[in-house]
Amino acid sequence: MGLLENVFNRLADAVKDEFSLFHIESLCSQLGWGIDERLGDWGIVLHFKDSVVGIRKVNVVISKASGLVVFSVLSAGEISTRNAPGDLAYHLLARNGRGTLHSWHTYDTEFGKARLVASYSALIGGLNALTFSTICEALCHEVNALDLKLQQCGMI
Secondary structure (H helix, E strand, C coil), X not given: CHHHHHHHHHHHHHHHHHHHHHHHHHHHHHHCCCCCEECCCCEEXXXXXXXXXXXXXXXXXXXXXCCEEEEEEEEXXXXXXXXXXXXXXXXXXXXXXXXXXXXXXXXXXXXXXEEEEEEEEEEHHHCCHHHHHHHHHHHHHHHHHHHHHHHHCCCC
């Protein structure tokens, strides 16, 4: 029985994984959005027009283990980790506190700089076309607002 159960579980996982990406593609289709890039079999990238960078990319990645979809948008700014402006940290913390559809994170590059990313996680089963578009557009708006500030400070 163990072998049959193992085969059944793998088949169920494969169907669930395929459904997850299919669901995201279906939401894009309902919105009339094309898929601009693919991230293997676990995600897509959508392109949106942006006043600062021209094209703003929204990564939509499926976490197969948890059933979550993680949306993320990178800021154009690379901040030196040694001399980042103090008001930038305040700005990000304040925006995290006021935001409902995002949180700000940083990650280090290999050159001693930090990249800023806004992200949001949602249960795949709870996504419909309206929530999907709202999340993508809210993240783009949030990152654009930060990039405008960075541009005004000469950091982009």
